[in-house]
Amino acid sequence: MSDMTKSGILNALKKTDDDKLNKNLLTLNTIKDFKVSGNNLDLTISLPISQSELSDKLKNKIITVLKSEFNTLDKVELNLQGKVTAHQDSKKDALLPGVKNTIAVASGKGGVGKSTVAVNLAVALAKDGASVGLIDADIYGPSIPLMLGIKEKPKVYQDKTTMKMIPLENYGVKVISIGFLVDDNAPVIWRGPMASGAVKQFMTDVEWGELDYLIFDMPPGTGDIQLTLVQTVPLTGAVIVTTPQEVSLIDARKALKMFTRVNVPVLGVVENMSYFIAPDTGKKYDIFGTGGGSSLANELNVPFLGGMPIDSRIRVGGDKGVPIVYDAPNSEYEKVIIDISRNFGKQVEIRNINPESKVEILLDDDDK
Ligand SMILES: Nc1ncnc2c1ncn2[C@@H]1O[C@H](COP(=O)(O)OP(=O)(O)O)[C@@H](O)[C@H]1O
Ligand SMILES: [Mg+2]
Numbered sequence: 001m002s003d004m005t006k007s008g009i010l011n012a013l014k015k016t017d018d019d020k021l022n023k024n025l026l027t028l029n030t031i032k033d034f035k036v037s038g039n040n041l042d043l044t045i046s047l048p049i050s051q052s053e054l055s056d057k058l059k060n061k062i063i064t065v066l067k068s069e070f071n072t073l074d075k076v077e078l079n080l081q082g083k084v085t086a087h088q089d090s091k092k093d094a095l096l097p098g099v100k101n102t103i104a105v106a107s108g109k110g111g112v113g114k115s116t117v118a119v120n121l122a123v124a125l126a127k128d129g130a131s132v133g134l135i136d137a138d139i140y141g142p143s144i145p146l147m148l149g150i151k152e153k154p155k156v157y158q159d160k161t162t163m164k165m166i167p168l169e170n171y172g173v174k175v176i177s178i179g180f181l182v183d184d185n186a187p188v189i190w191r192g193p194m195a196s197g198a199v200k201q202f203m204t205d206v207e208w209g210e211l212d213y214l215i216f217d218m219p220p221g222t223g224d225i226q227l228t229l230v231q232t233v234p235l236t237g238a239v240i241v242t243t244p245q246e247v248s249l250i251d252a253r254k255a256l257k258m259f260t261r262v263n264v265p266v267l268g269v270v271e272n273m274s275y276f277i278a279p280d281t282g283k284k285y286d287i288f289g290t291g292g293g294s295s296l297a298n299e300l301n302v303p304f305l306g307g308m309p310i311d312s313r314i315r316v317g318g319d320k321g322v323p324i325v326y327d328a329p330n331s332e333y334e335k336v337i338i339d340i341s342r343n344f345g346k347q348v349e350i351r352n353i354n355p356e357s358k359v360e361i362l363l364d365d366d367d368k
Contacts, residue, residue: 004070006031009043012069016062020053032081039074041066044081051082051128052346081129084212084345085352092234095203098210099133101236101348103267106259108251110220113272114241115143116318117308117340118217119173121239121270123323124341126172130212133167133174137199137229138219142179149321153180157207164207171326174211176202192225196232203233213348222251222258230262237267237351239305239344244271244292252293256300267305267347269297270340274307277332303347306340309333 006028013030014023025048033044043066047054063076086100096102105118118134126132136144145151154165154176167174178198199216208214216233219226230238238259242252252269259266271293276285287310297304308314311333317324325337 004036004041006034008069009034009066012066013045013062015069016058016065018058018061020049020058022048033079039072040077041070041073041075042077044079046081046083046129048083050345050349051084051125051130052342052349054080054082054128079129084130085349087236087348087352088355089234089236092236095200095234096208096214099208099214100211101213101352102216102233103213103348104216104218104230104233104235104238104259104264105241106218106226106238106255107220107241107248108222108253108255109248110141112220112241112243112248113308114138114220115141115147115217116314117239117241117270117272118215119144119147119318120308120323120325120337121341121344122173122213122215123171124325124337125213125345127325128338128341128345130345131210132172133176133208133211133214135199135202135214135216136175136177136179137195137202137216139178139195139198139225140219142177142182143318144175144177144217145179146321147318147323148173148175150175150177154206164205166207170321171323174208176206178202192228195219195225196228199229200232222254227258227262230259230264235264236348237265239267240269240302241272242269242293242296243273244286244288244290246289246292249292249296252296253300256296256302265351266300266302267344267351268303269293270305271307273310276310303343305343305347306336308336308340 009031010028013026030045032046035042059078059080063078066076067073084100092102105114107114122132122134134144136142148170150168150170152168154168157164157166167176218229240252240255242248256266273288276287293307294304314324317327324333328334
């Protein structure tokens with residue numbers, strides 16, 4: 001039996017039987033944190049595999065190996081994290097050196113749940129162990145502070161040479177919002193250069209530190225301002241949010257095409273308000289029709305990341321500042337959102353591992 005030290009634990013991990021786990025890449029640094037109290041072990045490890053490949057099966061295998069290696073162990077509380085791959089891009093590295101991936105959450109129309117999806121995606125990724133930042137770039141309707149229950153203003157850090165804003169943090173997500181800086185009651189008339197100037201400052205003048213994902217909640221639509229923003233932010237990719245109705249799908253298609261024209265990969269489509277589950281009977285109803293998001297994704301040859309149900313708890317949670325993925329553990333909602341976030345993580349990884357794998361989006365002739 002080895003000692004329950006860092007290197008003892010590392011030796012045990014190396015005995016885990018799983019082909020996903022490249023044992024040559026396990027180092028002492030893999031073990032982020034461990035605490036022994038009596039016969040219980042609290043262990044956090046960061047494995048050199050992607051977030052989306054972490055599974056309960058792998059977790060159980062590791063626990064089994066640990067228990068057989070340390071036979072006095074009774075209970076193992078294991079927090080598994082995966083390493084997120086980084087998007088290689090010189091423009092991004094210059095602006096955001098500590099940020100591995102930059103993601104736009106966009107929609108053709110407002111009110112489809114873009115911010116709701118951005119917030120829940122961010123919180124779900126953080127729950128899975130990723131470090132996540134969120135920039136509320138929706139200059140027309142900054143709603144992230146409310147949705148994440150943040151009321152303070154960001155502090156400023158200053159020394160002789162630099163001055164940086166410190167992002168606020170809740171549910172493991174670092175946040176900066178245009179809403180922190182403008183008065184709710186004083187409407188701002190944004191022109192394209194002002195908006196992109198503000199968003200640029202959110203990238204360069206904020207102390208983001210090391211992040212796996214920096215998510216941008218974009219203003220809805222496909223006009224000049226959106227186009228300027230998309231070209232200001234060096235993006236790894238975009239996620240398009242739509243509802244199943246035709247009116248929303250038409251605009252989602254426009255958003256998709258906007259990203260394609262400026263060579264930003266679309267990582268996938270999320271359909272919000274996909275269905276409703278009756279709380280009394282558990283029966284599923286397709287209120288706005290069915291499968292619009294997935295058939296759009298199919299038709300344009302982009303991944304479908306999943307559908308989020310419509311539920312009053314999602315709206316109430318948004319207003320209370322408690323994201324549903326946090327508020328309803330072990331629920332259908334949590335599961336659906338975690339699945340979407342893992343599908344998303346997988347798409348980021350596919351792009352990063354093989355940047356040439358750009359999928360050809362199928363545009364109509366009159367769109368080109
Ligand atoms: N799946 C859902 N179920 C119930 N309410 C939702 C859902 N998605 C969004 N909402 C509500 O709809 C409104 C608009 O959503 P929001 O995320 O602000 O949209 P957008 O950012 O696209 O304008 C908000 O009040 C939000 O709480
Ligand atoms: Mg919004």
